[in-house]
Amino acid sequence: MIRVERVIHGRPYIETKDGPRFKPCAPNSVLARLGDKWTILVMSHLAVAPGHRLRFSTLKGGIEGITQRMLTLTLRNLERDGLLVRHYFPEVPPRVEYELTEMGASMLPALEGFTSWIRENWPRIVDCRHAYDEAQQRAEDQDAPV
Amino acid sequence: MIRVERVIHGRPYIETKDGPRFKPCAPNSVLARLGDKWTILVMSHLAVAPGHRLRFSTLKGGIEGITQRMLTLTLRNLERDGLLVRHYFPEVPPRVEYELTEMGASMLPALEGFTSWIRENWPRIVDCRHAYDEAQQRAEDQDAPV
DNA sequence: CAGGATCCCAACTGATACTG
DNA sequence: CAGTATCAGTTGGGATCCTG
Numbered sequence: 001m002i003r004v005e006r007v008i009h010g011r012p013y014i015e016t017k018d019g020p021r022f023k024p025c026a027p028n029s030v031l032a033r034l035g036d037k038w039t040i041l042v043m044s045h046l047a048v049a050p051g052h053r054l055r056f057s058t059l060k061g062g063i064e065g066i067t068q069r070m071l072t073l074t075l076r077n078l079e080r081d082g083l084l085v086r087h088y089f090p091e092v093p094p095r096v097e098y099e100l101t102e103m104g105a106s107m108l109p110a111l112e113g114f115t116s117w118i119r120e121n122w123p124r125i126v127d128c129r130h131a132y133d134e135a136q137q138r139a140e141d142q143d144a145p146v
Numbered sequence: 147m148i149r150v151e152r153v154i155h156g157r158p159y160i161e162t163k164d165g166p167r168f169k170p171c172a173p174n175s176v177l178a179r180l181g182d183k184w185t186i187l188v189m190s191h192l193a194v195a196p197g198h199r200l201r202f203s204t205l206k207g208g209i210e211g212i213t214q215r216m217l218t219l220t221l222r223n224l225e226r227d228g229l230l231v232r233h234y235f236p237e238v239p240p241r242v243e244y245e246l247t248e249m250g251a252s253m254l255p256a257l258e259g260f261t262s263w264i265r266e267n268w269p270r271i272v273d274c275r276h277a278y279d280e281a282q283q284r285a286e287d288q289d290a291p292v
Numbered sequence: 293c294a295g296g297a298t299c300c301c302a303a304c305t306g307a308t309a310c311t312g
Numbered sequence: 313c314a315g316t317a318t319c320a321g322t323t324g325g326g327a328t329c330c331t332g
Binding site for chain 4: 201202203206214215218234237238239240241242
């Protein structure tokens with residue numbers, strides 16, 4: 001069986017007799033990180049901050065509903081990926097600042113392109129969800145009419 | 147307290163005395179969907195398919211490791227968001243095809259911009275993770291040396 | 293101030309079996 | 313073929329309490 005490796009829409013895949021088969025999506029783990037509950041909000045704050053730099057308490061105060069634990073975890077994960085760096089000042093009380101790395105900042109345009117699409121289409125998505133849910137509801141009502 | 151609503155980097159936020167406070171990120175639910183384990187793979191397959199259209203079994207065969215259940219759930223969620231439509235043919239055996247909607251197809255360029263950034267920076271991210279994990283390991287070894 | 297350590301519940305995911 | 317139903321394992325996220 002011949003397996004030719006190609007690239008389309010920028011994605012590598014293997015052409016088989018059953019159609020294209022994409023290789024297991026490694027970069028998916030990046031999207032998984034960004035898709036979690038708080039990461040985008042953290043990145044957005046740093047994006048608009050002077051010097052792409054903010055301290056822990058400012059982030060916590062600026063993100064409604066985030067707990068200390070989740071902010072810490074989110075920042076650790078971003079630091080692990082090399083998207084931001086942690087600056088620790090051993091004063092009393094201690095002060096910690098987080099700053100986007102060059103790589104972190106380089107992600108902003110791509111991120112912006114995506115969120116911009118979301119903003120434009122969000123109302124329509126909401127409508128679709130409602131329509132779908134109501135159609136679903138009507139179907140159930142018909143299956144079990146009281 | 148004065149609260150001025152502004153927009154920066156395309157994101158709406160409120161200027162407060164403590165800095166910018168972003169509104170709870172509604173569109174996050176879109177990124178959360180895309181960040182799950184299979185959605186991007188499904189979208190990629192439909193993106194390169196003729197007519198942006200594929201049948202269930204083709205998708206299942208083209209995505210390594212996906213179970214019937216997870217493919218069904220993924221497709222249902224995308225359908226609910228209006229990104230694809232389901233075409234059911236009541237034959238025996240039944241045949242079902244999934245096709246990107248106009249809105250679904252309009253997302254592809256933005257998605258491509260993002261995944262392209264990921265591809266370019268992925269090796270570096272992997273390096274950062276390894277470096278971080280090893281530094282972490284060394285720190286633990288020092289705390290508890292045998 | 294900036295977290296680390298625990299506990300706990302809900303949601304996501306997968307394996308398996310069954311069906312129109 | 314293209315699902316649905318059920319059960320079980322794992323993970324994510326929040327609440328709470330404690331500390332250098």
